[in-house]
Amino acid sequence: MKAIKFLPLVLLFLVASCSSVKVTSDYDTSTDFSKYKTFAFYKKGIDKVEISDLDKRRILKAIESELLAKGFTKSENPDILVNIFTKARQKVDVYSNNSMHIGWHPWYYGPNYGMHISKYTEGTLFVDLIDADKKELVWQGIGSGGLTTSGDVAKKEARIKEFLAEIMAKYPPTIE
Template sequence: MINGCITKHTNVMNSLKKLGGFLVVAVLLSACTSLRVASDFDKDVDFKNYKTYNFYEKGLEKLEVNGLDKKRMMAAVDTEMQAKGFTKTANPDLFVNLVVMKRERTDVYDNGFYSPWGWRGGWGWGWGPYWGVGMRSFDRYQEGLFIIDFLDPKTKMHVWHGRGDGFNLDSFKNREERINEGVKEILAQYPPHSSN
C-alpha cells in the first residue's frame, strides 16, 4: 500500500515537472516573438497624397542609439517605405522621424512548478504539505521603445505615430533581423484605416 502510494506520488510529481518545463518554454517563446505595437494618426489627413519621404535630419541627430543601430533602423525604414510604393527624395511629402526611448527592465522566470505537496528540503526530508520545488531566475536589461513618426513638411504637422515597445537593447543576438522585424511590425499599421 505504501509502495503504491509512493509510486503514484512520484508519477504525479514527474508529470507536473514535465508540464512545468513545457509552460516555461512556451512563455519564453511567446515573450520573444514580437513587439507590442500601436499607432495613431490625424483623421483629417488624406494619406493618399503622400508619395515621397526622407528622414528628419534634426531627429536623427538626437537619436540615442549607436551608429550601427541607427544605420540598421534607417535601412529597415527604407525597405518598408519602398515596399509601400514610396520614393525617397530631397523634397519629400513626408519626413520620417525616429526616436528610441530606454528603460531598465527586469524579467523574472519561474519553472512554473509549485504545488501544495512537494519534496521537503532544508529543515526536513520527506513529503509534506505546502512545500514546492521551484527555480527562479532574473534577467535585467535595457528595454527600448521604438517610435516612428511621419511629419508633413508643408503643414509642419505630425500626421502619423507608430510605436513598438519591448525591444531588448542589450541583446546582440540576431540584432539586425530583430530591428528589421520591429520596424516592419510598426509600419504594417501604415497607411491607417479610419476604423482604428
C-alpha cells in the same frame, strides 16, 4: 562613460527571448494619406537619437525599405519627413515555483524549487511621419519588445527589420 549611457538604447534591437513586437499607432484623422508619395529623413531630429550610428543606419535602412515597398520615393523635396526616437527601460519578472507537499505534516510546504528572476530590457521605437509643408506630425508608429544581448549582428539586423515591418504595417492607417 558615453558608451555606458548609450548601452540600454543600443540593446533596443537585439534579439528578444520569447517576445514579440507590440505595435500601436496614432494619426491625424483629418489627413489624406493618399497624397503622400515622397519622403526624406529628418536629419535634425535623427541626429538627437541616442543610439549608435550603426543602429541608426540599420533603422533608417529598414524604414526606407518599408516605405519603398509601399510605393514611396525618396526625394530632396519630400511630402513626408521621417523621424525616429527610442526609449529603453529595465524590466524584472519574478516567478515562484513552489509546490505544496501533503503528507505527514500538512502544514509543511514541500521543496522550494526557487524563485526565478528574469531581467531584460524593453525597448521602444517611435517612427514619426511629419507633413513636410505644414511641419506637423500626421502619423506615429510605436513598436515595443523585450530585448537581450546576444552579440549576433545578423540577429540584431533581423530584429530591427522585424520591428520596422510590424510598425510600418500600420501605415497608412485604415480610417473606419
